[in-house]
Amino acid sequence: MKAKKIFWTLIAPVAAIVISFIFVSIILLFKHANPFSTFQLIFSYGFQPGNIVAELNQTIAYYLAGIAAAIGFKMLLFNIGIDGQYRLAIFFAAVVGGSTHLPSFLEIPLIVITAMVVGAAWASIAGYLKVKKNISEVISNIMLNAIASGIIIYLLQPGRLGTKGPHSDNLATPTIPKSGWMPTISMFGGQLYTFGIVAIAVGVIYWIILNKTVFGFNLRATGLSFRAARASGVNAPRMVFITMAISGAIAGLTGVGECLSETHNYSLAFPEGYALTGLALALLGRNNPIGVAFAAFFWAFLERAAPILDLNGIPNEIVLMMEGTIILATVASYEVVKRINKRQQQKLVGSAQITNVESKVTKESAV
Amino acid sequence: MSKVIELKDIEKKYPGVVANHGVNVSVEKGTIHAIIGENGAGKSTLMKILYGMVKPDSGTISINGEVAKIKSPQDAIALGVGMVHQHFMLADNASVLENIILGSEPTNFGAVIDFKKAKEKILSIVDNYGLQIDPDATLGDLGVGVRQRVEIAKVLYRGAQILILDEPTAVLVPQEVEDLFKNLKELTRNGLTIIFISHKLDEVLNIADEITVMRQGTTVTRVLPKDTNKKQLAEYMIGGALPTPRPADTKPLPEKVLEMKNVFWNDRTGREVLHDVNLDIHAGEIVGLAGVEGNGQSELVELIMGLVKPASGFVSTVGLDTAKNTTRKIRDNGTGYIPQDRQRDGLLMSASLWENRILGHQETEPMSKGLWLNKKAAQNDSQRIVKEFDVRTPSISVHASALSGGNQQKFIVGREMSSEAKMIIAAQPTRGVDVGAQAIIWDHLIEARLKGAGVLLVSADLDELFQLSDRIAVIFSGQIVGFLDPRNTTPEELGLAMTGANK
Numbered sequence: 001m002k003a004k005k006i007f008w009t010l011i012a013p014v015a016a017i018v019i020s021f022i023f024v025s026i027i028l029l030f031k032h033a034n035p036f037s038t039f040q041l042i043f044s045y046g047f048q049p050g051n052i053v054a055e056l057n058q059t060i061a062y063y064l065a066g067i068a069a070a071i072g073f074k075m076l077l078f079n080i081g082i083d084g085q086y087r088l089a090i091f092f093a094a095v096v097g098g099s100t101h102l103p104s105f106l107e108i109p110l111i112v113i114t115a116m117v118v119g120a121a122w123a124s125i126a127g128y129l130k131v132k133k134n135i136s137e138v139i140s141n142i143m144l145n146a147i148a149s150g151i152i153i154y155l156l157q158p159g160r161l162g163t164k165g166p167h168s169d170n171l172a173t174p175t176i177p178k179s180g181w182m183p184t185i186s187m188f189g190g191q192l193y194t195f196g197i198v199a200i201a202v203g204v205i206y207w208i209i210l211n212k213t214v215f216g217f218n219l220r221a222t223g224l225s226f227r228a229a230r231a232s233g234v235n236a237p238r239m240v241f242i243t244m245a246i247s248g249a250i251a252g253l254t255g256v257g258e259c260l261s262e263t264h265n266y267s268l269a270f271p272e273g274y275a276l277t278g279l280a281l282a283l284l285g286r287n288n289p290i291g292v293a294f295a296a297f298f299w300a301f302l303e304r305a306a307p308i309l310d311l312n313g314i315p316n317e318i319v320l321m322m323e324g325t326i327i328l329a330t331v332a333s334y335e336v337v338k339r340i341n342k343r344q345q346q347k348l349v350g351s352a353q354i355t356n357v358e359s360k361v362t363k364e365s366a367v
Numbered sequence: 368m369s370k371v372i373e374l375k376d377i378e379k380k381y382p383g384v385v386a387n388h389g390v391n392v393s394v395e396k397g398t399i400h401a402i403i404g405e406n407g408a409g410k411s412t413l414m415k416i417l418y419g420m421v422k423p424d425s426g427t428i429s430i431n432g433e434v435a436k437i438k439s440p441q442d443a444i445a446l447g448v449g450m451v452h453q454h455f456m457l458a459d460n461a462s463v464l465e466n467i468i469l470g471s472e473p474t475n476f477g478a479v480i481d482f483k484k485a486k487e488k489i490l491s492i493v494d495n496y497g498l499q500i501d502p503d504a505t506l507g508d509l510g511v512g513v514r515q516r517v518e519i520a521k522v523l524y525r526g527a528q529i530l531i532l533d534e535p536t537a538v539l540v541p542q543e544v545e546d547l548f549k550n551l552k553e554l555t556r557n558g559l560t561i562i563f564i565s566h567k568l569d570e571v572l573n574i575a576d577e578i579t580v581m582r583q584g585t586t587v588t589r590v591l592p593k594d595t596n597k598k599q600l601a602e603y604m605i606g607g608a609l610p611t612p613r614p615a616d617t618k619p620l621p622e623k624v625l626e627m628k629n630v631f632w633n634d635r636t637g638r639e640v641l642h643d644v645n646l647d648i649h650a651g652e653i654v655g656l657a658g659v660e661g662n663g664q665s666e667l668v669e670l671i672m673g674l675v676k677p678a679s680g681f682v683s684t685v686g687l688d689t690a691k692n693t694t695r696k697i698r699d700n701g702t703g704y705i706p707q708d709r710q711r712d713g714l715l716m717s718a719s720l721w722e723n724r725i726l727g728h729q730e731t732e733p734m735s736k737g738l739w740l741n742k743k744a745a746q747n748d749s750q751r752i753v754k755e756f757d758v759r760t761p762s763i764s765v766h767a768s769a770l771s772g773g774n775q776q777k778f779i780v781g782r783e784m785s786s787e788a789k790m791i792i793a794a795q796p797t798r799g800v801d802v803g804a805q806a807i808i809w810d811h812l813i814e815a816r817l818k819g820a821g822v823l824l825v826s827a828d829l830d831e832l833f834q835l836s837d838r839i840a841v842i843f844s845g846q847i848v849g850f851l852d853p854r855n856t857t858p859e860e861l862g863l864a865m866t867g868a869n870k
Contacts, residue, residue: 214735217725224715230674231704231712232727233695345769348761 012337013284013291016329023325024318033314041312042319046305053190058300059293060199060257065278066296067206068250070287073279074210075223075243081126081141082251082275084148089119089252090259091152091173094266095161097259098174107180112198112256119252120245122148127244131237137244145275156268172267182260195257202250203289219243251278280327286334299323370432371396371529371560372417377426379412387412389585390426394529394577399551399561401571404581405604405773405801410564413581414531417562418450419443430529449527451518453534459507464489466506467521492523497553511659512543516550530554531562536570537799540659541829541862548574566604566801568597569830580604605803616854617817619652619837623683624790624821625671630680632666640666642845644680650789653812653822655836655853657829659865663845664825665707668794671823672704673697685789699731703783707794707825709772713779716768720760721749723767724782731786752781756807773804780808784815791815794825809835827865829858843867 025035045051065082072079079085093115102110126144129135156162162171184191210216222229222239230236254274259266281299285291306319370393377390387409394400404410415421417428419437428435430446437443440450457466464482467489473481489502498516506517515535522530532551536544551561551574565571571578572592579589580603588603625648632641641663648654658664669675670682673689673696682689684697698704704727706712714723724745728734733744749763756777760770767775780796793812797805812835816822826832832839832853839851841864849864 212740213738214729214740215738217722217729217735217740220718221715221726221729224718225711227711228713228715228726230694231672231706232729233693233698234729235693235695342766342769345765349759349765349769349771 008337008341009286009288009291012333013286013295013330015333016284016326019329019333020322020325024322027321028314028318031314038309038312038314038318041308041314042302042305045308046301049188050190051304053188053192055297055300055304056196057190057193057257057262058304059297060193060196061254061274062277062281062296062299063199063293064202064250064254065274066281066285066292067202067289068247068254069275069278069282070285070289070292071206071210071243071250072247073223073282073287074220075240077130077240077244077247078138078279079123079126079141079244079247079251080138080275080279081123081144081248082254082278083272084141084145085119085122085248085251086254086274087152087270087272088122088148089115089248090255090270091155091266092118093252093256094173094176094259097176097180098265100180101177102179104179107177108182108260111176111180111260112253115252115256116249117252120249123248123251124241124245127241130244131241153268156266170267170269172263172265174265176260176264180260181264182257184261191261193257193261195260198253199257202253203293206250207289254278280323283327284330369396370394371430372562373427373429373432374413374417375427375429377413377416377423377428379416379421379423387416387423387584390581391586392579392589394560394562396560397555397558398576399555399563399574401563401565401575401578402581403565403568403571403578403600403604405566405803408581408604408801409584410581411533412584414450414533414562414564417443418448418531444525444527447526447528448531449522449525449529450531451515451522451533451535453537455514455518457506457514457517461506462502463500463504463506463509463517463520464502466517467502467524471525489520489524492520496523496550496557498550510543511538512546515539515543515547519550519554528558529560529562531564533564534566535563536565536567538660540827540865541858542866544570567830568600571600572597582606601802605801616837617651619649619821620819622650624648624650624685625823626681626683627667627670628681630670630682631678632670632675633678634666640845641670644845644847646840646847648790648821648823650821651816651819652837653816653824653835655832655839656823656825656842657832657839657851657861657865658825658827658842660827662842664794664842666845667842668704668707668792668823668825671792672702695730698727701787701789703786703788703791703820705776705779705783705791705793705796707798709776709779714767714775717766720753720758720763720765720767720770720778721746723778724749724752724763727782728786748785752778752785756781756811757803773800776800777804777807780811784811787818788815788820791820791822792825793822795827796824797826797828797831805831829861832861833858841865 028035028038046055065086068082069079093111096114097107097111100107100110122144126137126140129140130137156171158164161173163174164171183194185194210220218229218234218239221232222234222236226236255270277299281292281295285295302319302322306316309316309318372392372394374390374392377387379387390409390413392402402410412421416423417437419439419442422438428437430448435446437446464486468485473484475481486502492498493500498520500513500516500520506514519530535547539547555561563575575592577589577591580587580600582604625646627644627646630641630644631639634640644667656664666675670677670689671684673692673694676690684702685700687697687700689697710716715726725734725740733741735741746763752758753760753763758774758777760774776796783791796808796812800808812822812824824832824835836853839853839861840847841849841851843865844867848867851861851864
């Protein structure tokens, strides 16, 4: 029973990856490149010790973006605002960190909490508009992303909250004092962010809240059926609002690892695009904390390995293609699996209707 | 007389519903042939096979003595078989004529619709069969009974000689049912054949020339109405137990579980939906709320549950002012709620049964303790419901969507009755539910009453209202137009009151 369940959970993403590899192989053949040697190149380069740490560090950020998206998906919310939420959050967190000098055990939590609060606050604008004014969170979040960019560019000017380094044109927030730096672990010649512990904790808490608590039940119920949740006594609009805020809070954590352990400030060099990546990873990982973790690592791995292709005369966009087809194939294969599962359930129910159910019911309870 | 339809040894393996197997039906020309059976007995599958929507695995269909291959509804129509669906497929803002010809318009030069010709043809159908419809009326202005006649005209317009009517009376009040039956008799006098699907035994005995009974996917017997009675038919259908007889009268307790005083409510557009409603329910009584759907019942129920707040007036559910209390509080205070639309309001369709057991009770013990859910308790109690309410399911971990409607409903009733509710709102609790499930649900409602619960039974089913209610309140157009005593009221009187005739 257990093994069967795992099989049905894994079959869809595995099938998606296989389909994507086949698709990319065909494209490679058209380009007169050998698919096998190309994949081998990606894997041998990706698994080089020097790259693994960088991949793991990237995984932390992707994972948090993925969980932020996943919690939104549980509520049927499409949080495309992760980008704006994360950048605004990390910007203000860096500003707060750069202007305070507290001992580590206060400074680091202060920065982390600031990021979460800002992310949540920014997301809750979209949540408010959705609940009170019935405005799609997709539209409002896209606009909020643009507004967040504007705010950051305005505030990052020298004389406001930004500074320009002596040898650089890059605008950045003041450097966070050393007490606000998070240690790293040296391994394989790289520096692994200890912020990964926070990411793992987020995953564990996410799972416990959703599956074990009344709050999580209310959240899932509202996502599954707004009307049924409302009739059951859940304040469904409030649940939608809160979920959006939580998603924003987790999105706010996305760049914190990099900021605390590497850059020690916020600059325009922080990447954009975490929203789409997060949504894709949540989809691929099926909103499951472990699934999203694998997906996040896989993504970080592929992107880290991509540049090696160029050096071998293969366009690195092959990796983008692979990512794209994986997402498409994932959506399709989950739907297929869902239908197969439903059919199986119906068959069971159908036979239960004809035959006497007593024996089966008691058997099930023993499992 | 000749056999117009003959189905022989139809077999269909079909996921989800009971397969059809060994189905044999033969229908004489110019008769009304009823096919009865519980929900899930395979009637719908059989009709879908006959209408070409589903292909049988084996068996033969003969129409007018010739073996027919029906692969699609188009084939069926070409062979003269037409279907009148239970849920009308009509456009509200088009005229009757437009609705009838939609999809098979007569044209000039292959492009311009010939309305004149269409109207002539429709009028001749109307005259021939005494259908009483005005082709120029706008559909949106018409009542349910007339709409149904439009559906029938639509099928006749396409040249059907055999009409399949799927539970045609489900949406009608008694007077409209009588009209429909007159129309059907007229059709058969003109040589048409009617297949009438139903699970209402009174009607079937009244209208049918012949009855085929289905049970668990197969045809069990074929009888003439004069040779049988309601009790026997029910026994054929379920192979035993009969619906519960009317419970003994008991005196309601003084305590009020529901108080509604001068309640008004308007919808978002400002239309008045409820007008000066006054309704009290005491502990230990079942009050039926009779009315044709859409006369304010759903809004009244939502007010009682605190899902919406009154525009003016006062509603108190088990002592809680609903304007000041949340739905959660009202539920946790001892109000059970069986919603009318069970799939949308009563269940999480893609969650397991045991998770559905928690729904509505997520913040009360034993379903949860403090912040934490109690999965074990939910699973154990789901097992209990499955046993006590005879929910047909292979396990409590299948999704609610996998169950048939009747079994979903039994599970909901079991859930809402599990916490010794003081007040139970049962909105259309047995709609679309088979006789066996109905008996179980009725039994439990009566038992709850005996234990001292007050029950509001919202229903359009006269049988149910008479069987269960201690008093019947009639709602029409947002007002309570009267209270009737089921002991000395006839179904005709109630039906009349439901259409607002007493006003």
